[in-house]
Amino acid sequence: MSDKPIGGAGLRGQSAGSTALCTVGQTGSGLTYRGFDIKELAEKARFEEVAYLLLKGKLPNQAELDAYVTKLKGLRGLPQALKTVLEQIPASAHPMDVMRTGASMLGNLETEESFDEQQDVSDRLLAVLPSIICYWYRFSHDGVRIETETDDESVGAHFLHLLRDEAPSELHARVMNVSLILYAEHEFNASTFTARVCASTLSDMHSCVTGAIGSLRGPLHGGANEAAMDMIENWKSPEEAEREIMGMLERKEKIMGFGHAIYRESDPRNAIIKEWSERLAQDVGDTVLYPVSVRVEDVMWREKKLFCNADFFHASAYHFMDIPTKLFTPIFVCSRVTGWCAHVFEQRANNRIIRPSADYVGPEKSQWVPIEERD
Ligand SMILES: CC(=O)SCCNC(=O)CCNC(=O)[C@H](O)C(C)(C)COP(=O)(O)OP(=O)(O)OC[C@H]1O[C@@H](n2cnc3c(N)ncnc32)[C@H](O)[C@@H]1OP(=O)(O)O
Numbered sequence: 393m394s395d396k397p398i399g400g401a402g403l404r405g406q407s408a409g410s411t412a413l414c415t416v417g418q419t420g421s422g423l424t425y426r427g428f429d430i431k432e433l434a435e436k437a438r439f440e441e442v443a444y445l446l447l448k449g450k451l452p453n454q455a456e457l458d459a460y461v462t463k464l465k466g467l468r469g470l471p472q473a474l475k476t477v478l479e480q481i482p483a484s485a486h487p488m489d490v491m492r493t494g495a496s497m498l499g500n501l502e503t504e505e506s507f508d509e510q511q512d513v514s515d516r517l518l519a520v521l522p523s524i525i526c527y528w529y530r531f532s533h534d535g536v537r538i539e540t541e542t543d544d545e546s547v548g549a550h551f552l553h554l555l556r557d558e559a560p561s562e563l564h565a566r567v568m569n570v571s572l573i574l575y576a577e578h579e580f581n582a583s584t585f586t587a588r589v590c591a592s593t594l595s596d597m598h599s600c601v602t603g604a605i606g607s608l609r610g611p612l613h614g615g616a617n618e619a620a621m622d623m624i625e626n627w628k629s630p631e632e633a634e635r636e637i638m639g640m641l642e643r644k645e646k647i648m649g650f651g652h653a654i655y656r657e658s659d660p661r662n663a664i665i666k667e668w669s670e671r672l673a674q675d676v677g678d679t680v681l682y683p684v685s686v687r688v689e690d691v692m693w694r695e696k697k698l699f700c701n702a703d704f705f706h707a708s709a710y711h712f713m714d715i716p717t718k719l720f721t722p723i724f725v726c727s728r729v730t731g732w733c734a735h736v737f738e739q740r741a742n743n744r745i746i747r748p749s750a751d752y753v754g755p756e757k758s759q760w761v762p763i764e765e766r767d
Pocket residue numbers: 393394396402611612613614616645646647648649650651652653654698701702703
């Protein structure tokens with residue numbers, strides 16, 4: 393990877409504030425949430441525990457976790473007015489636009505009236521976002537009005553249950569758990585920064601989350617998992633993948649799911665999700681997509697020293713679980729909402745409006761020309 397100068401475009405390398413939530417590219421394997429290494433969390437934690445850690449500031453004890461899971465389970469229902477809105481959105485819409493509208497509509501129905509409500513508003517969003525996307529998806533694609541209040545113990549199992557009308561296998565629930573942990577938080581990434589900028593004007597939580605969803609949607613950020621899938625599913629063998637990637641690099645095209653703004657040599661989330669992708673490949677008897685993905689990883693490192701970020705092996709992992717590609721980035725939302733809300737709490741607790749300066753590069757003095765005399 394090139395070592396572009398820090399500062400200037402992209403604000404790269406400049407501190408834009410402080411956080412107690414996360415370190416990226418520093419200690420341990422390179423990613424920690426409140427001091428806990430991502431490897432250990434992915435191996436030992438439940439996503440709901442990680443959500444608690446981020447939102448409440450410490451790991452819960454068993455009684456606290458049980459109470460939190462019960463609370464989240466009780467918050468999965470959709471108000472009728474929100475269902476009505478979701479039913480208006482066509483099947484051709486992008487699911488990230490549905491998420492954005494869902495979060496925004498909820499802000500009209502359950503407005504955060506005071507910052508004292510921020511914990512409850514965040515728990516509600518965490519519990520209800522899977523219901524929002526699955527209600528719309530099943531209504532627009534299958535013509536059914538699903539009941540979103542399931543008894544599943546985890547956010548990941550709840551999501552898969554709504555999508556398929558049946559509780560997921562243990563393996564799929566486990567992979568969803570790991571995936572949601574990996575995606576939960578990542579310091580001042582673009583969508584989180586969007587949420588913090590919005591929070592810095594003392595706006596409400598739904599506005600912060602709605603804006604963040606819009607930022608996550610783009611293919612340079614969360615949208616890369618879908619873009620990576622769209623690319624790799626075209627290739628029938630590792631040899632074909634290598635030929636195509638070489639051509640793309642020659643044409644200076646971006647390869648989605650590779651590179652990172654902060655990490656220089658690897659993204660610690662990749663090794664973890666890659667291992668689960670391999671397990672799922674064995675589970676479904678895949679002999680194409682996983683080997684294709686591994687070849688793309690090898691070629692990108694050999695040719696450009698570019699490594700897979702969190703998104704690349706998420707593509708094959710989700711695909712092996714039969715999740716439609718266009719729902720990949722909404723799953724990211726269902727997880728990252730924890731990080732976004734926790735950052736909004738931090739911003740509010742020590743706020744100054746975020747308002748950087750710009751280097752002016754326009755004309756020094758412009759001459760006013762009456763409209764009838766303009767070219
Ligand atoms: C969960 C997440 O959001 S992770 C990120 C998901 N996004 C993607 O996977 C999209 C593909 N990747 C990218 O576009 C970039 O790597 C980003 C947006 C993640 C980071 O962007 P930057 O910080 O500007 O990248 P960086 O400065 O390290 O790029 C260095 C060089 O490598 C090139 N490069 C970086 N990533 C890629 C890539 N995926 N494919 C091809 N070339 C790349 C850049 O074009 C740049 O070349 P240049 O100096 O000739 O212009």
